[in-house]
Amino acid sequence: MLLLPESPADRYQLVHDYLVSFIRQQQGNEILAELQQARTQLKQEQEARQILEKANREAEAKVKQGRNRLLVSSGLSICLLAVTVLYASSLFQQANSAKVKQQESENKLTEAQQGLREVNQQKQQTETKLADNLKKAQVLENKSKDLAQNFRVALKNRQDAEARFKAAQQQTNKANQNLLAAKADLDKVNQEAAKLQEKNAEAEARINAATVKVKEAEEKAQQAKKQQDEAEAKARQADETLQQAKIELANANQATKIAQAAQKEAKQGTELERAGVNALRQFEYAELEALVSVMYSAKELKSLVKDNRPLEKYPAISPIFALDSILNKITERNQIKGHQVSVLSVSFSPDGKTIATASDDRTARLWSLDGQLLRELKGHQGSVLSVSFSPDGKTIATASDDRTARLWPVQSLDQLLVRGCEWLKYYVKNPSATEEDRKLCNDIK
Numbered sequence: 521m522l523l524l525p526e527s528p529a530d531r532y533q534l535v536h537d538y539l540v541s542f543i544r545q546q547q548g549n550e551i552l553a554e555l556q557q558a559r560t561q562l563k564q565e566q567e568a569r570q571i572l573e574k575a576n577r578e579a580e581a582k583v584k585q586g587r588n589r590l591l592v593s594s595g596l597s598i599c600l601l602a603v604t605v606l607y608a609s610s611l612f613q614q615a616n617s618a619k620v621k622q623q624e625s626e627n628k629l630t631e632a633q634q635g636l637r638e639v640n641q642q643k644q645q646t647e648t649k650l651a652d653n654l655k656k657a658q659v660l661e662n663k664s665k666d667l668a669q670n671f672r673v674a675l676k677n678r679q680d681a682e683a684r685f686k687a688a689q690q691q692t693n694k695a696n697q698n699l700l701a702a703k704a705d706l707d708k709v710n711q712e713a714a715k716l717q718e719k720n721a722e723a724e725a726r727i728n729a730a731t732v733k734v735k736e737a738e739e740k741a742q743q744a745k746k747q748q749d750e751a752e753a754k755a756r757q758a759d760e761t762l763q764q765a766k767i768e769l770a771n772a773n774q775a776t777k778i779a780q781a782a783q784k785e786a787k788q789g790t791e792l793e794r795a796g797v798n799a800l801r802q803f804e805y806a807e808l809e810a811l812v813s814v815m816y817s818a819k820e821l822k823s824l825v826k827d828n829r830p831l832e833k834y835p836a837i838s839p840i841f842a843l844d845s846i847l848n849k850i851t852e853r854n855q856i857k858g859h860q861v862s863v864l865s866v867s868f869s870p871d872g873k874t875i876a877t878a879s880d881d882r883t884a885r886l887w888s889l890d891g892q893l894l895r896e897l898k899g900h901q902g903s904v905l906s907v908s909f910s911p912d913g914k915t916i917a918t919a920s921d922d923r924t925a926r927l928w929p930v931q932s933l934d935q936l937l938v939r940g941c942e943w944l945k946y947y948v949k950n951p952s953a954t955e956e957d958r959k960l961c962n963d964i965k
Contacts, residue, residue, distance in 0.1 A: 796838025811911025
């Protein structure tokens with residue numbers, strides 16, 4: 521690629537330099553070729569070089585004239601420059617090739633020294649070629665004249681070139697301004713794009729990180745769900761096992777309770793059986809005590825068979841048998857206890873509601889039928905041997921071994937209560953008496 525200067529003068533200088541270089545390289549190549557054949561021809565070649573240099577100087581002078589003219593104008597036409605550039609490019613390539621050949625000729629200089637004698641024989645040929653080189657220099661000079669003529673033609677197109685150049689310059693300025701503005705916008709866009717790219721990179725990194733975390737969270741959630749399902753299944757299984765265990769425990773507890781109840785009932789039944797047998801034995805010497813004992817046993821047995829079970833399933837049968845036997849055989853109604861020693865005599869009042877007893881403890885006592893002590897008669901100095909009610913029941917006669925018999929007035933319970941309240945009439949009014957004591961005689965008249 522060949523970069524062309526913007527200035528027409530610079531472009532002309534470039535073309536001129538290429539032409540001069542080409543001419544010099546062309547001449548140099550031919551001279552170096554002769555130097556390869558003979559060192560003795562160097563002087564002649566130097567003369568030829570001087571001739572060529574002279575021609576080149578003349579060509580350069582003409583080129584300088586054309587360049588000065590080109591500086592006044594504004595530049596060569598586009599078509600001429602293109603042709604010139606192509607031609608100069610060709611010359612440049614030839615010049616490069618000449619440089620290569622020059623290097624090769626220098627390498628062969630030593631060989632030329634060895635063939636010095638052979639070169640002397642080819643002297644005539646060299647002179648002929650020198651003449652040809654002079655002709656070629658003339659041709660090059662003619663070409664330089666043609667170039668000068670072309671430059672003169674280019675000068676005629678100065679006005680058009682200047683106008684076109686100015687227009688192109690204006691367009692170039694506008695283009696440059698637009699380019700600068702576009703570059704500024706592009707810089708801004710690039711900066712924003714860079715920022716957006718950085719933000720996008722950060723966002724993408726965050727998204728990737730978030731995606732990884734989401735995947736990890738999903739995996740953990742799946743694992744947790746799996747563990748939860750397993751835990752729920754185990755919990756359900758455990759609940760079922762627990763419920764079954766509870767049922768079995770309840771059944772076991774129920775069975776235990778039933779067994780304990782049965783065991784307790786069996787134990788109680790055994791005790792009741794023993795109590796019934798003992799009551800029958802006791803009945804032989806203590807009827808009432810045996811009846812009381814078997815009554816307790818019968819009541820306890822009744823409490824055990826509240827479920828209306830049949831008789832053959834009762835835990836004990838002897839209390840029933842003993843109670844039935846005792847009730848069929850018992851004659852004793854009540855026992856009156858209170859004397860300290862032997863009771864020697866007993867007598868019922870005419871109305872049958874009071875019992876009088878005489879004892880070896882020197883007292884006679886009056887009892888109600890339920891065994892409550894109503895009155896104690898004291899006065900005898902010896903044992904009271906006998907006691908008896910008068911036919912009207914108002915007097916009791918007692919006989920004692922102290923050689924006396926005594927009569928005792930008998931009052932009813934109501935009479936005694938009246939006498940008692942009469943005796944307590946001051947006490948129940950005393951402020952120290954309780955409220956209950958104060959009301960003791962309210963209903964007794």
